Amino acid sequence: MYVMTIDQRGSTGDVDRVPGLLKELAGLSTGGRFERSVGDEVQGVVERADEVVDIALHALRSGRWYIGIGVGEVDLPLPASPREGSGPAFVAARAAVDRAKAAAAHVPLAVVAGGRTRKASTPAGAASNAAAGTAASAAGAAASANGTARSQAAANAEAVLRLIGRLVQDRTAAQWKVVDVLRSVRHGANGTHGTQKIAAQKLGITEQSVSRAVMRSGWQEEWAARPAAEMLLALADSLMTGTTEGDT
Template sequence: MFVLTIDQIGSRSSTDRIPELLTLLRPVPTVLPWERSVGDEAQGVLAGAPDVVQAVLLCLRAGGWYVGIGVGEVDTPLPASPREGRGSAFVHARTAVDRAKKTGERAPLAVEGPDGAAEAEGVLALLGRHVLARSEAEWRILDLLEPGVRGTQTAVARTLGITPQAVSKAAARAAWHEEQAVRPAAARLLAWVDRDAGTP
């Protein structure tokens, strides 16, 4: 399984954003629900690698979060709350979020777990670089695009009152098509790490 530990950046000098984070992550499926763990941290337990990718990119887009992803075992029976959880995935998530605080100019995320965690982290960091670089104007366009749907750029242009060329340029500048192609690759790498976590 996957444990995500998410820590607010600069919490001592800003307002508590954990309620905002919990609302943001509510649509992401979990095994144990998102909740505040301690102080300025939240935690969730996930089973699906694509859901991990979604949660990570949502946090990076919102900004102001360190994201630690722990891959490993979660002791059963499952508790009612992540705060009561035990297992290697929780240990890895703690190590990961602490390391995410030291990534410098890179996307503030880290993945810890069995072999393959470093590769999964690298792909997520590359995705994160593009997410962090996008402007609000680009997000207005990207939020309306539908992956794999023909004619969507023309429809978005009509909705926003701009040219299809402007939509195309924004998507290219923001590496939107590349993101859609790489998301499944990131999820597959995480799933492989998760599979290896269960191998004796």
């Protein structure tokens, strides 16, 4: 499960942009629900890794948001409001958005994996202290290895998302105009010649102009890298069992 905390940048000298963001996010997540959590911050729970990537990159586009992604367990059943949710993923999302703020000069996004402390089981019956100690040690080693893998997957997901985010942040208004048309023509396309021809006709420009915009915007690179970010987020989420809270 993924918890996303998105905080407005420079809100003290800007208008409240939360209502507009909430409206935009409603169309990007099929099952997730976002709400204002406090002040100029929104929070939501998302089940699908691809939607996390969509939401994160959409928020990065405007340059007005810090994005924190917490990966891990949430306490079930989920409450009606994300503001009332709890669990390691919520704690991780808070840590993530704080880290994103520290990276504001770069790409303000962070991914943190949250774990829950789990006690090692004691051997059944009249097990000796030595046997119990061995079992606890083995369980602790397994949890530590799992936690390391989980944290690494989260760090790798963050690295890929920041690389893609840099492409998104650096696009000019003219490049976005082309990219938006290309996405509307064929959602998720990689800029094939036929798609670019249709986009050129819609925009009233030459195919060469569209081709240059695609190349300079890094659109093809973005869509080639998105699956890697999704896979790494899903991997971090799959490694929750047996992790320890101290890994966050």
